[in-house]
Amino acid sequence: MPAEIYLNVAISGLLTGLVYGLMALGLSVIFGVVRVVNFAHGEMMTVAMYVAVVLFAQLGLDPLLMMLPIAALLFAVGYAMQMALINPFIARPEHSQFMLMVAVAIILVNGLLIVFGPDAQTVQTSYAFDSFAVGPVIVDATKLYAGLAAILVAAALFAFFQFAPLGKAIRACADNYTGALVVGLDVKRLYALSFGLGAACVGAAGAIIVLIVDVTPPLGPAYTLLAFIIVITGGLGSMPGALLGGILIGLTEAMAGLFFTPSAKSMFAFAILVLVLLFRPQGIMGKRLT
Amino acid sequence: MLTVENLEVSYGDVRAVDGVSLEVAEGAIVAIVGANGAGKTTLIRTIAGMLRPARGRITLRGADITGLPSHRVCNLGVGQVAEGRQVFPSLTVLENLEMGAMLPRARNDQARNLDRVFMLFPKLAERAGQAAGTLSGGEQQMLAIGRCLMGKPDLVMFDEPSLGLAPTIVQAMLQTIRDLNREGLTCVLVEQNVAVSLKLASRAYVLENGRVTLSGTGEELLADDRVRQAYLGM
Ligand SMILES: Nc1ncnc2c1ncn2[C@@H]1O[C@H](COP(=O)(O)OP(=O)(O)O)[C@@H](O)[C@H]1O
Numbered sequence: 001m002p003a004e005i006y007l008n009v010a011i012s013g014l015l016t017g018l019v020y021g022l023m024a025l026g027l028s029v030i031f032g033v034v035r036v037v038n039f040a041h042g043e044m045m046t047v048a049m050y051v052a053v054v055l056f057a058q059l060g061l062d063p064l065l066m067m068l069p070i071a072a073l074l075f076a077v078g079y080a081m082q083m084a085l086i087n088p089f090i091a092r093p094e095h096s097q098f099m100l101m102v103a104v105a106i107i108l109v110n111g112l113l114i115v116f117g118p119d120a121q122t123v124q125t126s127y128a129f130d131s132f133a134v135g136p137v138i139v140d141a142t143k144l145y146a147g148l149a150a151i152l153v154a155a156a157l158f159a160f161f162q163f164a165p166l167g168k169a170i171r172a173c174a175d176n177y178t179g180a181l182v183v184g185l186d187v188k189r190l191y192a193l194s195f196g197l198g199a200a201c202v203g204a205a206g207a208i209i210v211l212i213v214d215v216t217p218p219l220g221p222a223y224t225l226l227a228f229i230i231v232i233t234g235g236l237g238s239m240p241g242a243l244l245g246g247i248l249i250g251l252t253e254a255m256a257g258l259f260f261t262p263s264a265k266s267m268f269a270f271a272i273l274v275l276v277l278l279f280r281p282q283g284i285m286g287k288r289l290t
Numbered sequence: 291m292l293t294v295e296n297l298e299v300s301y302g303d304v305r306a307v308d309g310v311s312l313e314v315a316e317g318a319i320v321a322i323v324g325a326n327g328a329g330k331t332t333l334i335r336t337i338a339g340m341l342r343p344a345r346g347r348i349t350l351r352g353a354d355i356t357g358l359p360s361h362r363v364c365n366l367g368v369g370q371v372a373e374g375r376q377v378f379p380s381l382t383v384l385e386n387l388e389m390g391a392m393l394p395r396a397r398n399d400q401a402r403n404l405d406r407v408f409m410l411f412p413k414l415a416e417r418a419g420q421a422a423g424t425l426s427g428g429e430q431q432m433l434a435i436g437r438c439l440m441g442k443p444d445l446v447m448f449d450e451p452s453l454g455l456a457p458t459i460v461q462a463m464l465q466t467i468r469d470l471n472r473e474g475l476t477c478v479l480v481e482q483n484v485a486v487s488l489k490l491a492s493r494a495y496v497l498e499n500g501r502v503t504l505s506g507t508g509e510e511l512l513a514d515d516r517v518r519q520a521y522l523g524m
Pocket residue numbers: 301304305306324325326327328329330331332333
């Protein structure tokens with residue numbers, strides 16, 4: 001095989017990985033602040049994907065243009081979910097939170113099956129087959145747009161947490177819960193905001209990834225698992241870690257597809273996870289566990 | 291200004307506050323004295339809205355605030371310098387102070403309040419960009435007080451502000467509390483240093499096993515034999 005192929009596949013994997021990273025970023029934000037593990041994460045991603053597919057099929061709206069509206073929709077869903085469903089479970093034992101989130105996940109998958117059936121749905125944009133040639137390297141236009149969009153959303157989120165007063169308040173909640181109560185932060189609302197932001201990441205990632213991937217309802221559980229692999233690989237609670245983990249897993253999957261067969265890609269993603277757990281249990285960018 | 295009537299608070303089966311009544315007059319320093327585990331922190335956290343009482347009433351300027359969530363209580367002007375300081379260790383000093391000013395009542399005065407806090411504690415201005423977790427204990431206590439003042443409180447409950455600080459810093463801390471009180475701040479003071487806190491206080495309560503066993507002016511309690519034996523080692 002000519003050397004350019006490796007580079008082409010690597011770039012393609014990296015760009016897909018950025019979208020994975022954005023999805024995982026949402027999981028990381030939710031866990032880092034609310035300390036609830038969102039076992040319905042991938043299912044929420046597929047909901048966003050179906051919304052994008054329907055908007056494209058019915059109204060011809062481009063998923064990239066719909067990225068922000070879909071993110072806003074998922075934000076609202078996440079905010080409402082935290083307020084109505086999860087806040088009452090915050091003080092309960094972890095297994096009962098687990099059951100709640102798994103129930104939500106199962107309801108979402110089956111709801112999508114009822115509405116859309118089991119067949120794969122796809123989006124064919126006008127630029128689906130465009131590509132850019134950079135020297136000998138050929139980059140898929142859709143993947144390039146997807147990767148750039150993911151970077152944009154992630155950067156906006158980082159800026160929000162760094163500079164916006166509400167973003168700082170969310171960090172404060174994650175940093176010292178008692179301290180947050182002491183200064184009079186409205187912790188329940190900030191939790192809802194955090195879950196909403198995590199869901200918005202998933203919404204944006206879902207809208208973007210329909211450019212690359214066909215959607216079926218069972219994709220939900222697969223994405224939940226993928227998000228976990230990425231977050232644990234990158235380092236639990238680290239936002240840059242989630243992005244980095246996404247890129248790493250995206251690259252790994254792409255390379256596995258090239259050297260072996262595309263169906264072997266999950267095997268290699270898990271192999272990375274096992275290696276990380278063996279040699280750096282806190283994840284690539286995670287703080288050392290004490 | 292603040293009235294507590296027959297307050298009862300439990301952690302599961304453990305009754306930590308067992309029928310406490312007390313009153314804090316506007317502009318006063320009220321000391322609460324008691325051994326470890328007497329229920330002082332529980333009392334303060336319940337007034338602050340962080341814990342729900344099983345029974346009893348808390349009123350602020352005549353209005354019932356029992357069971358209000360902490361963010362509402364704070365926004366009514368009840369601030370807290372909490373036990374263990376409770377700063378945000380990975381946020382910078384400036385960000386910590388900003389968090390004190392997130393209350394609707396204080397949001398618009400943030401710049402002015404920040405100037406005031408930096409005047410009061412110039413050390414905090416020097417360290418503004420530093421993570422709060424890297425400060426010394428005394429500096430963290432300044433930050434906890436400064437952060438509380440950013441919320442423009444009318445009443446501040448200090449829970450063991452001198453715990454773990456060097457004696458000279460303790461003196462400065464108590465002087466700061468006295469100065470703030472002179473400027474009109476109503477204070478509730480829980481202090482290990484019983485002699486000093488009784489001297490500062492216009493009114494004081496002795497708490498034992500969740501009950502008020504003695505109350506009076508600071509001077510009365512300083513002269514009381516039981517207090518002298520139990521808390522002053524005389
Ligand atoms: N989170 C908690 N869970 C269970 N018991 C607690 C908790 N916090 C305090 N207690 C108990 O309540 C009682 C009063 O504690 P506290 O209010 O901290 O006293 P103080 O501040 O006077 O030392 C103690 O017996 C303590 O063990």
